[in-house]
Amino acid sequence: MRSWVPFVAALAALSPATASPTSMDQWDVLAGKALGNQILYHYTNPEASSTCTPYTASARREWGALSKKERRDYIDAVLCLSSKPSKSDPSFAPGARSRYDDFVAVHINQTMFIHSTGNFLTWHRYFTWAYEQALRNECGYTGSQPYWAWNKYADDPVNSPIFDGSEYSMSGDGAFVPHNATEAAPGIFLQPSNGGGCVKSGPFKNEPRPPPPKSQDPRPGRPKRHRPEL
Ligand SMILES: *[C@@H]1O[C@H](CO)[C@@H](O)[C@H](O)[C@H]1NC(C)=O
Ligand SMILES: *[C@@H]1O[C@H](CO)[C@@H](O)[C@H](O)[C@H]1NC(C)=O
Numbered sequence: 001m002r003s004w005v006p007f008v009a010a011l012a013a014l015s016p017a018t019a020s021p022t023s024m025d026q027w028d029v030l031a032g033k034a035l036g037n038q039i040l041y042h043y044t045n046p047e048a049s050s051t052c053t054p055y056t057a058s059a060r061r062e063w064g065a066l067s068k069k070e071r072r073d074y075i076d077a078v079l080c081l082s083s084k085p086s087k088s089d090p091s092f093a094p095g096a097r098s099r100y101d102d103f104v105a106v107h108i109n110q111t112m113f114i115h116s117t118g119n120f121l122t123w124h125r126y127f128t129w130a131y132e133q134a135l136r137n138e139c140g141y142t143g144s145q146p147y148w149a150w151n152k153y154a155d156d157p158v159n160s161p162i163f164d165g166s167e168y169s170m171s172g173d174g175a176f177v178p179h180n181a182t183e184a185a186p187g188i189f190l191q192p193s194n195g196g197g198c199v200k201s202g203p204f205k206n207e208p209r210p211p212p213p214k215s216q217d218p219r220p221g222r223p224k225r226h227r228p229e230l
Contacts, residue, residue, distance in 0.1 A: 038054065060144055060146065060147050063146045064149075064160070064161040070143055071146075072168055075203045077139040077143075078100065079204075080138075080139035081098065081100045081139050084138060086102050088101075092109070103131050148162055158172075158194065171199045171205060174198055175195065178192075
């Protein structure tokens with residue numbers, strides 16, 4: 001008979017999905033139930049893996065629920081990945097300069113086949129896992145890839161933990177440049193806000209790093225830098 005101790009301990013160890021209990025929403029409750037079910041299933045199913053357990057599985061957490069140190073650890077790992085040279089075949093990703101770019105290049109290459117398609121979830125799940133592995137194995141990151149519950153911050157994104165421009169954020173939305181609304185999808189217009197220009201503050205202000213001098217760099221056409229995807 002399996003012990004219930006791990007089950008109870010694992011439940012107790014569940015980190016809250018949100019920074020403060022007041023911002024707990026129905027999705028957090030649903031996610032908590034799903035995790036509870038998974039733990040129950042694991043410890044009552046005789047065939048459950050003994051190596052992949054609720055203890056060893058990587059627990060994705062919401063950005064706002066991470067401590068400042070945890071946010072900084074993640075940011076530093078992303079900066080590290082972006083300081084390491086690309087491993088892509090230049091014929092596949094001529095613009096890739098860094099390991100970070102490698103992931104951007106793969107996503108660009110696959111874009112038309114992984115959105116609005118049945119493989120959307122599985123592809124992105126695997127892609128996120130591969131990116132997390134690179135952060136861990138190549139940059140010593142010991143946390144998990146966080147996620148962004150945008151619904152929590154939709155009313156005030158500028159002051160949210162992910163966009164507040166602090167050194168624990170994704171660096172804000174850049175310097176202001178005048179711009180009109182952007183048509184995000186047919187008929188859906190995103191109104192202009194206070195940013196739109198280059199990122200000049202926050203941890204990603206020096207990204208992308210300048211490309212190497214031309215003599216060392218036969219590959220033109222660096223792709224536009226995407227912000228790290230959470
Ligand atoms: C993706 O990469 C493959 C292999 O290099 C290439 O044949 C294909 O044209 C690329 N597709 C796009 C959309 O870039
Ligand atoms: C915004 O749209 C108006 C009307 O089409 C145009 O005259 C103006 O140049 C646009 N401004 C910018 C910054 O694109």
